Amino acid sequence: MIVLLGVLVVILGFATRRNPLLVVGAAGIITGLLGKLSPQEVLASFGNSFASARSVTVFVITLPVIGLLERYGLQEQARNLIGKLGKLTTGRFLTLYLLIRQLTASVGLTSIGGPAQSVRPLIAPMAEAAAEAKAGRPLPQKLREKVRSHASGADTIGVFFGEDCFIAIGSILLITGFVNSTYDQHLEPLHLALWAIPSAICAFLIHGARLLNLDRQLERELAVTAAENDLAAHAGIRTEDAK
Amino acid sequence: MIKSEYFFWLVGAVFIVMAAQMAMDRTNPKRFGSAGFWGLLGAAFFYSTGVVDKSLPAEPLGVAVLVLIVLGGFGLTGKGESHTPPREKRVASAARFGNKLFLPALTIPVVAMICATLVKNWKIGGEPVLEPGYETILGLGVGAIAALAVGMVLLRERKVSVPLHSGRNMLESMGWALLLPQLLSVLGSIFQTAGVGDQVGRITEAVLPDGQRLVAVAVYCCGMALFTIVMGNAFAAFPVMTAAIGWPVLIEQMNGNAPAVLAIGMLCGFCGTLVTPMAANFNLVPAALLELKDQYGPIKAQLPTAAALLVCNVVIMALFAF
Numbered sequence: 001m002i003v004l005l006g007v008l009v010v011i012l013g014f015a016t017r018r019n020p021l022l023v024v025g026a027a028g029i030i031t032g033l034l035g036k037l038s039p040q041e042v043l044a045s046f047g048n049s050f051a052s053a054r055s056v057t058v059f060v061i062t063l064p065v066i067g068l069l070e071r072y073g074l075q076e077q078a079r080n081l082i083g084k085l086g087k088l089t090t091g092r093f094l095t096l097y098l099l100i101r102q103l104t105a106s107v108g109l110t111s112i113g114g115p116a117q118s119v120r121p122l123i124a125p126m127a128e129a130a131a132e133a134k135a136g137r138p139l140p141q142k143l144r145e146k147v148r149s150h151a152s153g154a155d156t157i158g159v160f161f162g163e164d165c166f167i168a169i170g171s172i173l174l175i176t177g178f179v180n181s182t183y184d185q186h187l188e189p190l191h192l193a194l195w196a197i198p199s200a201i202c203a204f205l206i207h208g209a210r211l212l213n214l215d216r217q218l219e220r221e222l223a224v225t226a227a228e229n230d231l232a233a234h235a236g237i238r239t240e241d242a243k
Numbered sequence: 244m245i246k247s248e249y250f251f252w253l254v255g256a257v258f259i260v261m262a263a264q265m266a267m268d269r270t271n272p273k274r275f276g277s278a279g280f281w282g283l284l285g286a287a288f289f290y291s292t293g294v295v296d297k298s299l300p301a302e303p304l305g306v307a308v309l310v311l312i313v314l315g316g317f318g319l320t321g322k323g324e325s326h327t328p329p330r331e332k333r334v335a336s337a338a339r340f341g342n343k344l345f346l347p348a349l350t351i352p353v354v355a356m357i358c359a360t361l362v363k364n365w366k367i368g369g370e371p372v373l374e375p376g377y378e379t380i381l382g383l384g385v386g387a388i389a390a391l392a393v394g395m396v397l398l399r400e401r402k403v404s405v406p407l408h409s410g411r412n413m414l415e416s417m418g419w420a421l422l423l424p425q426l427l428s429v430l431g432s433i434f435q436t437a438g439v440g441d442q443v444g445r446i447t448e449a450v451l452p453d454g455q456r457l458v459a460v461a462v463y464c465c466g467m468a469l470f471t472i473v474m475g476n477a478f479a480a481f482p483v484m485t486a487a488i489g490w491p492v493l494i495e496q497m498n499g500n501a502p503a504v505l506a507i508g509m510l511c512g513f514c515g516t517l518v519t520p521m522a523a524n525f526n527l528v529p530a531a532l533l534e535l536k537d538q539y540g541p542i543k544a545q546l547p548t549a550a551a552l553l554v555c556n557v558v559i560m561a562l563f564a565f
Contacts, residue, residue: 001442003438003439003442004442004443006434007434007443007483010430010479011473011474014475014476015473015474015475017523019315019316019317019318020420020423020476021311021312021315021316021422021423021426022317024312024423024426024429024430024479025309025313025316027430028429028430028433031430031439035437035438037437040302042305042433043301043302043305044300044301044305045432045433045436046301046304046305046308046309046429046433047294047305048301048432049428049429049431049432049433050287050304050429051290051291051294052295052432053428053429053432054251054288054291055247056424056425057254057284057421057422057424057425058251058254058384059383060258060410060421061253061257061383061384061387061388062351062383062387062390063409063410063413063414064257064387064391064406064409065351065387065390065394065406066410066413067410067412068391068394068395068398068406068409068410069347069348069398070327070333070409071326071327071333071409072333072340072398073333073334073337073338073340073344074337074344074348076333076336076337077337077342080337081342107349108348108351109345115528115533116532119533120529120532120533124533145535145536145537148533148535148540149530149533149535149537149540149541151533152530152540152544153544153545153548155529156517156525156529156541156545157517157545157548160510160513160516160517161510164506164509164513167352167355167379168383170424170478171477171478171481171509172506172509174428174478174509175509177425178428178481178485179485179490179501179505181432182431182432182435182482182490183490186375187502188378188502189379189380190355190356190360190379191502192502192505193506195502195503195507196507196510198559199507199552199559202552202555202556203552206548206551206555210547210548
């Protein structure tokens with residue numbers, strides 16, 4: 001039972017937001033010693049598992065080519081593509097962005113989107129602009145927040161449930177690295193990536209449907225706020241009459 | 244035969260070359276810390292070959308890993324000035340090359356797929372061309388080199404130092420975080436060696452009715468999601484839950500299809516990531532970037548989808564993984 005303290009170290013470490021490297025190092029040493037390994041055996045198991053988990057880090061080999069392409073405007077070109085979608089309704093625009101984000105992530109292009117690279121400068125303003133064009137006036141604060149939150153959600157869900165269909169992504173390599181070294185297996189990243197496809201499709205259908213429904217929600221809530229404004233305006237007139 | 248070790252050496256060499264670039268980069272206030280970190284990592288990639296084939300002792304590598312943890316964990320690495328050209332130049336270049344820019348990037352997965360499916364069966368003199376069991380990883384390496392060649396021809400870039408410098412900039416901005424998945428995998432193995440998985444497994448078995456496949460699947464999937472919500476990181480939850488129930492119960496006892504169980508299990512963890520403030524970089528940082536009053540806005544937008552997807556994952560695993 002006492003070895004479970006190692007899990008507790010991880011939970012506490014991550015929960016108190018310590019540097020993850022230090023959390024992992026401390027948890028590894030503590031668990032090893034609690035599991036009755038000698039200090040030398042702890043070092044050896046760090047070394048052995050590091051050696052067999054190397055495949056997790058090999059995606060570094062793709063950095064030079066991605067870096068080269070970014071120098072020559074890869075992100076800007078991705079923006080041009082998305083910019084052509086600007087004439088849609090909020091929900092349709094975000095659904096299409098979700099699809100693009102999933103498809104590009106599934107071929108390894110995870111860094112062409114993200115909250116800083118695309119959502120703030122591009123996706124959120126365009127989603128808002130689409131809603132405002134339809135309403136014919138600026139959005140109330142509450143709806144503005146909702147649209148922005150969904151812009152961020154579409155990006156995150158898109159990348160999460162797209163990237164695992166790519167073989168060189170950290171999570172897939174973590175699975176193969178861990179299982180192959182711990183249980184002496186020969187799992188192939190490709191097989192794991194294929195099994196991520198059904199969930200990716202579900203993610204698109206579920207979240208896409210919710211984003212399309214967002215249009216109806218916006219319409220309803222805009223109608224409500226418009227009615228409230230009317231009411232307030234009428235009430236204003238009546239109080240003037242009473243004067 | 245092309246061995247996986249050759250590819251690991253190539254990656255190690257890339258780290259060492261980039262470490263040398265970092266050591267000479269005076270714009271990086273912590274250039275020697277950075278160079279030490281990445282250089283040591285590169286050297287560890289070479290040394291590991293000996294550890295894997297048992298010709299070298301593993302303890303020195305363990306020491307090196309702890310040094311890497313200290314260098315990264317105490318903030319002794321930094322980054323230099325970026326080599327990225329100004330925005331106007333990139334916009335002009337995007338206009339000039341258009342969608343051709345996506346071509347080299349697409350080369351990587353296409354080549355990797357070809358290696359994993361076609362080249363896998365090629366033989367020269369009765370020996371397979373690619374080391375069996377490593378076809379996809381080797382495909383990734385071949386794909387990345389091919390993509391670099393395609394990119395340089397397409398963009399008429401003559402200097403190899405240009406992609407190396409850009410890659411190094413990306414390495415510097417990711418920093419030690421890049422090493423985290425590998426170290427979490429290391430931690431998972433240590434948990435396994437020390438018997439953590441056995442313990443959690445024993446507890447699970449005491450709670451779990453025997454042979455109830457659907458219950459076991461639900462426990463693994465929801466456990467991944469819950470552990471991830473607590474830790475904010477599916478990568479940290481994965482080794483624990485897999486050693487506890489995924490591997491011993493679902494795969495060994497119930498003969499589950501390993502790739503299906505594990506891939507879907509990881510995605511259940513992602514459902515957890517979508518709803519936890521612990522995963523600050525995905526949920527709180529966007530709220531701050533978008534200047535939202537409600538910092539849980541993105542989580543609220545993601546919550547119903549995450550819950551529905553968790554159910555989907557349980558169903559997919561229960562139906563197709565056995």
